[in-house]
Amino acid sequence: MRIGAIASVRLMHAGNINLRYRPPDCRAAGLGRLGTEGRMTVETKVSTKYEPEELWFPCSLDIMGWDEHFHNLMLNDRLRMAVYKKAVKNAIEPGMAVLDLGTGTGILARWALEAGAARVYGIEVSRKILDIAEANLAQAGVADRFTPINDLSYNVELPEKVDIIVSEIIGNIGDNEDCAPILADARDRFLKPGGTMLPQRLTPYFVPVASPATNAQIQRGVCKSISAEQDLQVLLDRLGVADPCEVYYDVVIPRSRHLAEPLAGRTLDFFSDGGETAYSFSLTFTATADGEVTGIKGYFIAQLTDRDVLDISGDDPVSGTASDSWKHCYMPLARPLRVKAGDRIRLDVERWPEKNESSAFAFRYRWRAEVLGDGA
Ligand SMILES: C[S@@+](CC[C@H](N)C(=O)[O-])C[C@H]1O[C@@H](n2cnc3c(N)ncnc32)[C@H](O)[C@@H]1O
Numbered sequence: 001m002r003i004g005a006i007a008s009v010r011l012m013h014a015g016n017i018n019l020r021y022r023p024p025d026c027r028a029a030g031l032g033r034l035g036t037e038g039r040m041t042v043e044t045k046v047s048t049k050y051e052p053e054e055l056w057f058p059c060s061l062d063i064m065g066w067d068e069h070f071h072n073l074m075l076n077d078r079l080r081m082a083v084y085k086k087a088v089k090n091a092i093e094p095g096m097a098v099l100d101l102g103t104g105t106g107i108l109a110r111w112a113l114e115a116g117a118a119r120v121y122g123i124e125v126s127r128k129i130l131d132i133a134e135a136n137l138a139q140a141g142v143a144d145r146f147t148p149i150n151d152l153s154y155n156v157e158l159p160e161k162v163d164i165i166v167s168e169i170i171g172n173i174g175d176n177e178d179c180a181p182i183l184a185d186a187r188d189r190f191l192k193p194g195g196t197m198l199p200q201r202l203t204p205y206f207v208p209v210a211s212p213a214t215n216a217q218i219q220r221g222v223c224k225s226i227s228a229e230q231d232l233q234v235l236l237d238r239l240g241v242a243d244p245c246e247v248y249y250d251v252v253i254p255r256s257r258h259l260a261e262p263l264a265g266r267t268l269d270f271f272s273d274g275g276e277t278a279y280s281f282s283l284t285f286t287a288t289a290d291g292e293v294t295g296i297k298g299y300f301i302a303q304l305t306d307r308d309v310l311d312i313s314g315d316d317p318v319s320g321t322a323s324d325s326w327k328h329c330y331m332p333l334a335r336p337l338r339v340k341a342g343d344r345i346r347l348d349v350e351r352w353p354e355k356n357e358s359s360a361f362a363f364r365y366r367w368r369a370e371v372l373g374d375g376a
Contacts, residue, residue: 106133184275260285298329
């Protein structure tokens with residue numbers, strides 16, 4: 001049995017991120033550069049443009065460290081902005097009370113207020129970013145109907161129940177910003193009976209891919225980032241990870257690199273899910289071509305409203321079908337898997353919460369892949 005990569009993640013409310021892992025066999029894998037202490041080193045280069053198959057800093061692993069650069073990236077993500085703007089305008093009816101959970105720079109709140117919402121409560125854990133939201137909404141002339149709340153949503157009480165909860169706390173495989181428990185808690189405590197969630201539901205998809213170019217960047221120890229604050233080596237040190245193959249990355253992987261048809265993971269239904277944080281599932285793909293599986297590509301398709309679908313599977317940054325901020329999720333395999341057309345490839349994904357009472361975002365992921373055979 002050939003086994004791929006293992007990654008486990010824990011995001012602490014205090015801003016620490018720890019990753020407990022099995023010590024990887026970097027030398028056997030032949031990946032990454034070995035530093036003086038025998039561990040991997042990675043250089044992060046700041047850039048504003050990206051190309052397909054470029055290795056980018058995994059933004060969802062550093063939620064508490066997001067700064068203006070990342071918010072600017074999101075605000076300039078044409079795909080995200082176009083679909084969300086249409087969805088908010090479609091969902092908001094005049095006079096509605098709205099919760100914008102994770103309001104960030106206040107863009108969803110602004111669209112909701114411009115669409116006629118009576119008032120918007122904007123919850124945001126970062127004081128610095130919430131200050132920007134307040135300034136933006138004042139400039140737009142709608143600040144009098146906006147109530148900023150600087151806290152983690154779990155700690156908040158609202159003075160009333162709302163008609164709709166809008167949010168964009170989605171990671172590129174769905175729950176890798178912990179949206180499931182956060183939105184379940186908010187829905188149960190803040191939403192009127194019969195109220196609406198935006199997004200409504202989301203399905204992650206996974207597909208084995210051949211992207212030696214991406215793994216070569218891991219081997220060279222080169223990763224790109226939008227800001228010097230997002231340094232992969234700093235993140236890996238904070239996580240306690242020696243092998244860069246132990247984490248996933250933000251990478252646009254073109255469809256031409258797929259070695260099978262994508263399969264759906266677990267759908268999150270924000271109207272009914274209990275916010276489960278522990279699960280495991282297996283997917284069995286059939287290889288559509290001979291090749292070497294270097295990693296697993298993950299992405300999501302989200303139903304924002306009855307009419308609006310956000311699909312980040314696209315792969316063209318120039319025409320804007322790829323998402324600038326999400327890209328895709330790339331889960332590298334330390335040891336690529338050689339497959340023949342017709343082979344079955346099994347992927348096991350596991351997610352579970354960590355037992356730590358002081359932790360608000362506490363979860364770990366593990367994935368592994370193996371070839372079951374059957375090919376010609
Ligand atoms: C992906 S950003 C989106 C910001 C904004 N809604 C937008 O669409 O541009 C998510 C924001 O939610 C905040 N956030 C995530 N989970 C939160 C929580 N449980 N409570 C409060 N803020 C949260 C983060 O700090 C971040 O600013």
